Amino acid sequence: MRVICLDAEDDFEGWRRAARSLATRRVPAHEVLWRVGDQSGDLFGRTVDEANSTAPIAVSRDFLALSRLAILHRDPERFSLLYALLLRILDEPYSLHNPADRQVRRVEALHRSVRRDIHKMRAFLRFREAGEGEMRRFVAWFEPEHHIVRANGAFFVERFTNMRWSILSPKGSIHWSGSTLSEGPAAQRNEAMGDDPVEAVWKAYYAAIFNPARLMPDAMLKEMPKKYWKNMPETALIPSMIAGARERERGMLEETRTAPVGKHGAETIERLREEARSCRRCPLWRPATQTVFGEGPHDAKIMIVGEQPGDQEDRAGKVFVGPAGRVFDRALLAAGIDRAGVYVTNAVKHFKFELRGKRRIHARPGAGEIEACRWWVDQERAIVRPKLVIAMGATAVRALTGRTMPVGSARGKSLTLGDGTRAWITVHPSYLLRLSSPAEAEGAFSQYVADLRAAVASMTDID
Amino acid sequence: MPHLSLAEKLSILADAAKYDASCASSGAKQRNSRDGKGIGSTSGNGICHAYAPDGRCISLLKVLLTNSCTFDCHYCINRSSSNVRRARFTVDEIVDLTLDFYRRNYIEGLFLSSGIINTPDYTMEQIVRVAKALREDHDFRGYIHLKTIPDAAADLVTQAGRYADRVSINVELPTTGGLRRLAPDKSEKRIEGAMAKMRSAIDEGRDARKRYRSAPNFAPAGQSTQMIIGADAATDREIVSRAAMLYDRFDLRRVYYSAFSPIPDASAVLPLKRPPLMREHRLYQSDWLIRFYQYSPQEVKAAADPDTGMLPLHIDPKLAWALRFRENFPVDVNHASRRMLLRIPGLGVKAVDSILAARRCHKLRLDDVARLTTSLKKILPFIIAVDWKPVALGDRENLLPHLVAKPNQLELFAS
Ligand code: SF4
Numbered sequence: 001m002r003v004i005c006l007d008a009e010d011d012f013e014g015w016r017r018a019a020r021s022l023a024t025r026r027v028p029a030h031e032v033l034w035r036v037g038d039q040s041g042d043l044f045g046r047t048v049d050e051a052n053s054t055a056p057i058a059v060s061r062d063f064l065a066l067s068r069l070a071i072l073h074r075d076p077e078r079f080s081l082l083y084a085l086l087l088r089i090l091d092e093p094y095s096l097h098n099p100a101d102r103q104v105r106r107v108e109a110l111h112r113s114v115r116r117d118i119h120k121m122r123a124f125l126r127f128r129e130a131g132e133g134e135m136r137r138f139v140a141w142f143e144p145e146h147h148i149v150r151a152n153g154a155f156f157v158e159r160f161t162n163m164r165w166s167i168l169s170p171k172g173s174i175h176w177s178g179s180t181l182s183e184g185p186a187a188q189r190n191e192a193m194g195d196d197p198v199e200a201v202w203k204a205y206y207a208a209i210f211n212p213a214r215l216m217p218d219a220m221l222k223e224m225p226k227k228y229w230k231n232m233p234e235t236a237l238i239p240s241m242i243a244g245a246r247e248r249e250r251g252m253l254e255e256t257r258t259a260p261v262g263k264h265g266a267e268t269i270e271r272l273r274e275e276a277r278s279c280r281r282c283p284l285w286r287p288a289t290q291t292v293f294g295e296g297p298h299d300a301k302i303m304i305v306g307e308q309p310g311d312q313e314d315r316a317g318k319v320f321v322g323p324a325g326r327v328f329d330r331a332l333l334a335a336g337i338d339r340a341g342v343y344v345t346n347a348v349k350h351f352k353f354e355l356r357g358k359r360r361i362h363a364r365p366g367a368g369e370i371e372a373c374r375w376w377v378d379q380e381r382a383i384v385r386p387k388l389v390i391a392m393g394a395t396a397v398r399a400l401t402g403r404t405m406p407v408g409s410a411r412g413k414s415l416t417l418g419d420g421t422r423a424w425i426t427v428h429p430s431y432l433l434r435l436s437s438p439a440e441a442e443g444a445f446s447q448y449v450a451d452l453r454a455a456v457a458s459m460t461d462i463d
Numbered sequence: 464m465p466h467l468s469l470a471e472k473l474s475i476l477a478d479a480a481k482y483d484a485s486c487a488s489s490g491a492k493q494r495n496s497r498d499g500k501g502i503g504s505t506s507g508n509g510i511c512h513a514y515a516p517d518g519r520c521i522s523l524l525k526v527l528l529t530n531s532c533t534f535d536c537h538y539c540i541n542r543s544s545s546n547v548r549r550a551r552f553t554v555d556e557i558v559d560l561t562l563d564f565y566r567r568n569y570i571e572g573l574f575l576s577s578g579i580i581n582t583p584d585y586t587m588e589q590i591v592r593v594a595k596a597l598r599e600d601h602d603f604r605g606y607i608h609l610k611t612i613p614d615a616a617a618d619l620v621t622q623a624g625r626y627a628d629r630v631s632i633n634v635e636l637p638t639t640g641g642l643r644r645l646a647p648d649k650s651e652k653r654i655e656g657a658m659a660k661m662r663s664a665i666d667e668g669r670d671a672r673k674r675y676r677s678a679p680n681f682a683p684a685g686q687s688t689q690m691i692i693g694a695d696a697a698t699d700r701e702i703v704s705r706a707a708m709l710y711d712r713f714d715l716r717r718v719y720y721s722a723f724s725p726i727p728d729a730s731a732v733l734p735l736k737r738p739p740l741m742r743e744h745r746l747y748q749s750d751w752l753i754r755f756y757q758y759s760p761q762e763v764k765a766a767a768d769p770d771t772g773m774l775p776l777h778i779d780p781k782l783a784w785a786l787r788f789r790e791n792f793p794v795d796v797n798h799a800s801r802r803m804l805l806r807i808p809g810l811g812v813k814a815v816d817s818i819l820a821a822r823r824c825h826k827l828r829l830d831d832v833a834r835l836t837t838s839l840k841k842i843l844p845f846i847i848a849v850d851w852k853p854v855a856l857g858d859r860e861n862l863l864p865h866l867v868a869k870p871n872q873l874e875l876f877a878s
Contacts, residue, residue, distance in 0.1 A: 099821050372771055375696055
């Protein structure tokens with residue numbers, strides 16, 4: 001057994017010299033014992049290897065780069081692993097470039113872990129300012145996982161050349177005087193403590209840059225594991241930031257709902273209409289002539305939602321102008337509602353049809369189309385903010401509530417939408433057109449009118 | 464305005480800046496402060512100095528010069544009709560804050576933006592003054608990202624490019640209609656005009672550097688932009704097209720996607736619901752497919768649902784593409800081109816490069832592949848190895864449950 005004594009845990013040059021000398025003699029890895037410093041109590045070693053061969057051996061730069069960092073790993077076996085790999089690649093140089101090789105992978109894992117630690121030190125190390133004037137200096141405390149403090153010194157020197165600083169760690173410390181870098185012994189955490197008023201400002205920044213509407217603590221933890229937290233002043237805020245997030249987001253949404261639309265409402269609904277002209281959210285735009293958007297005052301108290309434009313609406317580009325529109329007009333008149341005062345729109349803004357010869361036959365919009373077009377209905381509602389929404393037919397109900405409900409049993413009743421708006425359900429006027437007996441149609445019409453009346457009457461208790 | 468403390472101002476002006484998704488401090492030329500009087504270095508890769516509970520990284524001091532604004536963009540918390548508290552930094556205050564934070568190793572540099580006050584030129588001039596003071600008075604060698612104001616005079620924008628590592632102008636909304644509705648004071652033409660000018664200035668700068676080593680650097684980290692997702696009617700397909708056009712025409716380094724999110728005192732014109740954050744994530748993934756995986760924008764768009772134009776939320780766009788174009792699979796890991804290997808769902812760029820390196824040494828068996836990837840299970844149906852040949856994809860109708868694990872963690876700004 002040969003014993004090699006290295007000067008320090010990160011003594012790459014020492015390892016390199018010894019490894020080269022051993023390797024030229026092809027000393028097998030299991031016959032070498034690597035030690036750091038002058039640990040006593042040598043159980044296995046017999047001879048300390050003094051031979052210092054300078055015979056050149058050829059290894060690739062890649063191996064040097066790999067081992068230079070891997071050697072900083074805290075794993076006590078690293079010296080021996082690297083030496084074993086060195087012996088191997090002397091005979092099989094290509095194996096270093098085979099990422100599927102077990103030995104290579106093991107060393108690469110060490111390398112990766114060290115690199116990550118080095119990166120995290122550059123990221124998460126925090127200086128505190130101490131002293132003033134001539135005595136001004138910056139002190140940091142960092143607890144690395146591996147033996148990286150010395151190796152990382154150059155980075156901090158190049159970045160903070162004109163500052164005087166010290167980086168303390170449980171494994172040793174480094175000090176920059178502004179011109180020279182010196183090393184010191186292991187340190188204690190409290191040596192780096194002190195009051196730095198900038199810390200409070202930084203914390204204020206940290207708290208403010210966080211968006212409570214996108215809470216994702218797992219994503220944060222993945223990049224900033226808890227073991228680093230104790231060196232970072234801002235992390236003390238995290239629990240309270242997380243705890244308050246939902247509440248803050250709710251508050252913001254609440255405020256939005258109660259904020260006035262303001263004088264720009266008319267303009268905005270016009271712009272929304274314009275935007276909807278080029279909607280491609282579902283395939284219905286393709287065969288249709290044009291988008292048929294809602295109409296009416298932007299501050300109407302009542303919004304009435306139908307199903308979709310029909311053949312005539314599609315050509316005219318206006319809501320409820322065909323046969324169903326005429327029934328609708330009649331019913332409004334009978335119920336005492338001024339059409340000019342309500343905002344009338346459809347759940348789906350494009351005409352869906354099947355071609356039979358030259359005729360375009362109305363087809364019911366599917367759930368996907370209703371869902372896609374709901375985007376526009378929601379925006380219309382957000383701008384108009386009616387006190388009451390009347391849903392005519394199953395499609396409208398689905399567009400407003402997101403659920404399917406049998407209109408037959410739900411009609412004439414009020415329900416509350418997600419944002420608190422009151423909604424009433426009734427049939428669609430085209431349903432009345434489909435009834436064949438005049439008596440039946442008559443009865444259905446009066447019931448339809450009664451629904452509309454009841455809906456409007458319910459508004460008195462809303463304001 | 465009541466007197467505000469520095470920390471109060473910072474809270475207001477950082478809060479207002481957090482809706483800008485760009486955070487990277489990468490792409491800068493390597494610099495350090497060894498031979499100078501100042502401070503700072505950049506390594507080209509950027510360092511995330513902290514993460515917030517929203518999962519986003521903090522790399523730069525991202526603030527506004529002021530959150531007062533004469534514009535009235537509905538999606539923006541700073542719009543003139545908003546009731547938020549207003550604050551304004553002086554040039555010196557931002558300079559000092561940047562240096563103070565930098566010295567303590569909190570940040571990589573500064574990302575400065577501003578509400579538009581007075582005139583566009585006046586605002587741009589203030590922004591440039593901060594960068595100039597940092598670079599010239601303090602010899603600051605850290606990262607600077609400046610937001611440029613579309614209508615500002617050309618020479619101010621040129622100055623910005625000279626001091627900054629990166630410059631950006633946000634396109635804000637992916638559709639013209641959306642921009643007109645939600646940002647009535649902005650115009651697509653002006654924004655794109657500014658981007659085009661910036662592109663030629665960057666190109667010229669690069670050219671000059673080739674000829675004279677001493678020519679000044681001009682925005683060496685290029686320009687980037689951001690679009691807000693989910694506030695207008697744009698489909699994912701439209702967004703992918705728009706981004707591809709922007710990359711192409713203006714040679715952008717990055718397009719950031721920012722899911723519209725509720726803001727305090729929001730305009731009532733905004734949609735009631737915020738889009739799922741997953742949508743933003745899928746768009747970033749589709750962006751990566753184009754930038755790093757050699758997909759064409761057309762191909763990415765083909766991964767979207769043909770009816771709604773939306774990318775699926777429950778699976779990533781690469782898997783969506785593979786399932787839609789099953790005839791391309793399985794791919795033989797021992798023979799396929801890099802381009803085809805990159806299309807195997809579950810294989811990242813690094814794994815593909817490892818496979819390429821390893822197969823130069825020997826033929827790959829399944830356990831070799833397993834060592835080079837993180838999840839063999841996910842890629843099994845898509846690959847052929849020496850000792851493995853899957854059942855043709857078309858025969859496996861119930862493939863999806865195998866492939867879709869529990870919802871993936873959002874790794875939004877991993878770059
Ligand atoms: S029906 Fe609605 S969602 Fe579909 S294209 Fe027309 S407007 Fe867009």
